[in-house]
Amino acid sequence: MSGKDGRGLVPRSVRITGWGHYAPERVLTNADLEKLVDTSDDWIRSRTGIRERRVAAPHETTATLAAIAGKRAIAVAGLDPQEIDLILVGTLTPDYWMPSTAALVKEAIGNTRAAAFDVMAACSGFVYAYATADAYIRSGMYRHVLVIGAELLTRFLDFSDRNTCILFGDGAGAVVVSASDEEGGGLAGMEMTTDPDGAYMIWLPSGGSKSPPSAETVRRGEHYVRMEGKETYRYATKTLATSALTAISRAGWDPAEVDLFIPHQANIRIIESVAKGLDMSMDKMFVNVDRYGNTSAASVGIALAEAVDFGRVKVGDKIVFVAFGAGFTSGAAAVEWTADPANGRRAASVAPAASVRAPVDWDSVDPMPARLTAVLNDRGGPPVPLDDVVPGEPEHAHRKVPA
Numbered sequence: 001m002s003g004k005d006g007r008g009l010v011p012r013s014v015r016i017t018g019w020g021h022y023a024p025e026r027v028l029t030n031a032d033l034e035k036l037v038d039t040s041d042d043w044i045r046s047r048t049g050i051r052e053r054r055v056a057a058p059h060e061t062t063a064t065l066a067a068i069a070g071k072r073a074i075a076v077a078g079l080d081p082q083e084i085d086l087i088l089v090g091t092l093t094p095d096y097w098m099p100s101t102a103a104l105v106k107e108a109i110g111n112t113r114a115a116a117f118d119v120m121a122a123c124s125g126f127v128y129a130y131a132t133a134d135a136y137i138r139s140g141m142y143r144h145v146l147v148i149g150a151e152l153l154t155r156f157l158d159f160s161d162r163n164t165c166i167l168f169g170d171g172a173g174a175v176v177v178s179a180s181d182e183e184g185g186g187l188a189g190m191e192m193t194t195d196p197d198g199a200y201m202i203w204l205p206s207g208g209s210k211s212p213p214s215a216e217t218v219r220r221g222e223h224y225v226r227m228e229g230k231e232t233y234r235y236a237t238k239t240l241a242t243s244a245l246t247a248i249s250r251a252g253w254d255p256a257e258v259d260l261f262i263p264h265q266a267n268i269r270i271i272e273s274v275a276k277g278l279d280m281s282m283d284k285m286f287v288n289v290d291r292y293g294n295t296s297a298a299s300v301g302i303a304l305a306e307a308v309d310f311g312r313v314k315v316g317d318k319i320v321f322v323a324f325g326a327g328f329t330s331g332a333a334a335v336e337w338t339a340d341p342a343n344g345r346r347a348a349s350v351a352p353a354a355s356v357r358a359p360v361d362w363d364s365v366d367p368m369p370a371r372l373t374a375v376l377n378d379r380g381g382p383p384v385p386l387d388d389v390v391p392g393e394p395e396h397a398h399r400k401v402p403a
């Protein structure tokens with residue numbers, strides 16, 4: 001199958017060989033949110049199924065969350081980070097507009113040879129990135145692709161807007177997708193859609209070329225996520241089942257054959273409605289929205305890693321990833337599982353820490369939303385520290401580009 005450098009020959013199959021996730025330690029409960037906005041634990045649980053979500057610490061960034069999940073997936077695949085040929089990060093909350101978060105992840109995982117870029121498809125980002133990885137490997141161009149969905153949404157939320165701030169959380173999920181000499185398994189059917197009619201149903205107005213950040217855009221709160229909840233809900237319930245059915249039919253499967261659905265974890269009611277649309281029992285839906293909230297592009301990756309580690313997936317199972325998100329986008333992948341779930345134990349060898357170097361002549365201001373810091377500190381325990389935001393090597397900013 002392989003040419004001299006592993007490229008140029010078409011594999012017999014393309015398979016998921018590693019998986020991993022990382023969720024920041026700090027938990028934000030519905031009770032915490034009751035102190036910030038006019039809401040209640042009962043309302044949030046009954047309307048969304050969310051009990052708590054995670055909040056990244058000040059020294060963490062999307063790239064550091066992604067790097068930990070990525071290193072875990074690489075360990076599970078039994079690879080050295082240097083064996084990764086391409087790094088794809090699905091995110092709508094990158095560290096910077098440039099460089100890509102994938103470029104920062106490359107350095108953080110200790111890889112010097114991979115190509116790296118971000119995939120921007122909002123909550124469908126992980127599924128889109130997985131499809132991209134599969135296509136690159138299927139073409140013979142690369143052997144091992146690291147696919148990560150990572151988000152640090154709590155830094156883009158208005159913690160006085162009860163419409164949005166109760167829904168989202170931080171985290172990262174990853175898989176390694178690899179060329180295989182064996183026949184069968186892996187991605188069997190795929191569907192991706194984009195419907196720009198929904199472009200302004202969930203969006204972040206300022207920061208791009210249409211509305212560069214300024215004191216005025218900040219005054220207007222245009223650097224926060226805005227959402228038409230009802231329209232988004234309607235789109236999600238309509239599209240998720242359709243996308244999943246299309247991917248299943250392209251795989252040549254009957255929906256009843258599917259062992260487990262790994263849906264985007266946005267809202268338990270959306271997941272229930274998808275189960276109903278597919279005529280499936282909720283036993284076939286993996287759910288962890290109660291513990292993480294909506295982690296956007298990270299959601300399917302985290303759910304997949306947990307599903308495998310919790311013993312919900314075995315070799316030969318037919319599983320379906322299905323997501324929707326801003327754009328509107330949707331993506332579904334019908335996948336035959338091939339990896340030994342016991343390999344998941346290897347992730348324990350990866351410490352939950354990663355760092356990305358920052359320039360010596362620049363320091364970020366406190367990245368935490370002030371209202372969020374106040375409520376977290378108010379709970380007791382140690383105050384949230386604002387260290388050097390990204391501990392790094394000072395010479396980085398002035399390092400010359402190697403010839």
Ligand code: ACO
Binds near residue numbers: 122227232266
């Ligand atoms: N706490 C208490 N009350 C609230 C809250 C809250 N957090 N939010 C809204 N309400 C109130 C409303 O004001 C309204 O009050 P009213 O009847 O007096 O007018 C009432 O609760 C019902 O509001 P609805 O908006 O009708 O509530 P709904 O049942 O539609 O649930 C929700 C709202 C949870 C946002 C739901 O519409 C939803 O999940 N939508 C999809 C959102 C989503 O998945 N977004 C992610 C997109 S993916 C991406 O790319 C990031």
